[in-house]
Amino acid sequence: MKRKITLKHIARELDVSISTVSKALKNSEEIGQDTKEKIQAFAKLYNYRPNNIAISLKNKRTKNIGVIIPDIVHHFFTTVFRGIEQYANNKGYNVIVCVSDESFDKEVINMEMLANGSIDGFIMALAGETQLKNDFNHLKEVTEQGIPLVLFDRVTEDVQCDKVIINDEEAAYQAVKKLIASGRRKIALVTTEGYLNVSAKRAEGYFRALKEHHLPIDKDMILELPYQKDNEKKSEEFFRNRSIDAVLCVNEIFAVKCMGIVQRSGKRVPDDIAFIGFTDGILSRLSTPTLSSVDQHGELMGETAARMLIEKIERDHDQEEEEIFQTRIISATLVERESTLGSLK
C-alpha cells in the first residue's frame, strides 16, 4: 500500500518549514520561484492531496470532535474543554484533544492528522505562533473541504467560520474602572510578550478606562512577560522601581506570581496595591489573599462552541442555500475577592 504523504513529510524531505510547503502549494508569492517549483514537483511526484480521505467522509460520520488547544496548563483551556466534553458527550460525541504548545507547526500537524478521517469537525483556539505568523492556510483548507470549524477565544478575521469570543476589551475596561472607583490612580498592566490577540484586546480596555478618567497612559507602567517561562527578576525589578497602587493582569498565573513578589517586598495586598486577574481558576480561589478575577465562563464558552459545531455537523446540507457563520460573544464577569477589598485611603 502506498503511504499517504503529508505536509510534514514534504517539509522534512526538502528541509524547509511546514509553513513554506503550505504556502508553496497555494502558489503564494511569498515563496521564491525555485523553492516553489521544487515543492510542487515533489508533491506531484508523491501524489500529495490535502486531507484526501476527508472528502469522502461527508456521509460517514465518526461521531468524534477534534479539539486543538494551545496548552493544557492554563486553567482556562481546561475549563473550555470540560464544557465541550459535557455538551458533546450528551449528544453522543467523543472528544479528541491535541495540544499545539503555541507552535504553528504542531497546530498544522495535528490538524492534518485529525482531518484525515478521525473527526467530524474542529473546535480550536489558535496557537500564539500562528497569530504572530498570520498564516491561516491550514484552517482555510479544512473549511474549504466542508469540515466544520469553530474558533474560540483566540480567533482570526481571516477565516470564515463560526466563532465564540468573550468581550475582553469590555471586561478589562470594567475591571480598571472598578480599580479607579476605589481610589486607585497608578494602575499597572501585566501582559504577555508580543500581545497575543486576546491580550491586545484587554490592553485596549485598560487604555479606554484610563483615558475616560483622564489618567495618563504610560508605557512604563506596562510589564510584558513571556507566556510560558518564568521571569521573576523582570517582575521584581518592575515592582521595585515604580509607584503602583493597582495592577490588572491578563491571566491568574501572572497575578498570583506578582502578588507574591509584592508581598515579599513588604507591601500589603490590597491595602497598598490591589490586584485583578483574568481566568477565575483554582489559583484565584486558593491564593493568599484570594484574587479578584475576571471569570471568562470557560465552560459556557466550550458548551457554546460544541453546540454550534454539532449543529453544523448534523445540518442537512442539501436543504440549505448559503453558508451562514455566526460569532457569539460570552460576557465576562468580575468576581470580587480579597485582593480588591476596600478603598485606597
Added chain:
Amino acid sequence: MKRKITLKHIARELDVSISTVSKALKNSEEIGQDTKEKIQAFAKLYNYRPNNIAISLKNKRTKNIGVIIPDIVHHFFTTVFRGIEQYANNKGYNVIVCVSDESFDKEVINMEMLANGSIDGFIMALAGETQLKNDFNHLKEVTEQGIPLVLFDRVTEDVQCDKVIINDEEAAYQAVKKLIASGRRKIALVTTEGYLNVSAKRAEGYFRALKEHHLPIDKDMILELPYQKDNEKKSEEFFRNRSIDAVLCVNEIFAVKCMGIVQRSGKRVPDDIAFIGFTDGILSRLSTPTLSSVDQHGELMGETAARMLIEKIERDHDQEEEEIFQTRIISATLVERESTLGSLK
C-alpha cells in the same frame, strides 16, 4: 457502506451498561444467561468485531500515540502529558489525548475509538471507576490484538503490559519520617474517598512510618475527601475537633485547601501544623506559605512511558521469541518549602 458497530452502540440499543456488553461478549459468568444470549445474538447480527480495523494495521503505522488520562485538571497528569509529548514529538510521533473523567464507560469508549486505526499504541492511567470496578477487559482486548500499551501511575496487575510507576509507598514513608524527625507526633492523613490504588500505597507508607516510631495508628486521624468535588465543611469539622501537628496530603489541591482552612481558624503553618503534599505543581510553589511537596517527576514519567511505547512499536516483531514486559519505578523526591520549616517546640 455498512456502519461499524461498537460496544457503545450495542449497550445503547439493548439498554444495558458497556461493562455488561463487554463481559457478555467474553462469556463471563457474572452476566445472566438471558442477557448474555441477547447481547451475543445482537453482536453477531450486526457483525461486531472488536476494533476490527486495528488488526490490519500492523504494517501501516500511523505515527500517532493515544493517551488516555483521568482528568486534565490535576497538574500531575498535565506534566506527564508534556513529558510524553516532548519525547514522542522528537521521535516524529503525534500525541492524541482523550480524557476519561474517572469514568469507566468513557475510558472504554475512548479506547475503542482510538484503537480503530488512529494510533500505534496507548499510554494510560486508569480511571478511578475502572479501578473500583476491577474490570480490565477493554485493556486486555487491545493488548491481545498486539497494540502496545503502557500504563503509568494508576496501573493494575491484571493486565500484562509495560508499566511506569513511582515508589508511592516509600515517598509517603519518607515524608512522614521527615515530619516525625521535626518533632511532630500527631500526624493526620488527608486522602481520597475509597482510596484509589495510588492513595492506598501512600497510606501504607504513612502507616509504616508511624509504626516504626511506635506512634498510634488512629483511623480518626484520616480524612477522606471526594476526588473532584469540594467538601469544605467536612474538612473544617475535621481540623476543628482534633489535636493535629502535621498533615500528609495525597495531592497538592487537598493540601492547599486544608492549609487555608487551618490558617483561617487562627493556627499558624508551619509553627502549629506542618504540611506536606503530593504533586509538586504550581499550587505548591505559589501558595502561602509555600508547600513542601513530593515531586513525582511527571515529565520523566511521561518520557519513560513514551520511550517504552515507541520501542515496542518500532521493534521488529519477526525477530523476537517472547514478549517481555517491564515495570519501571521512578523515585519521587521531597521538595522542602516553608510549610515544613523548623521543628516543633
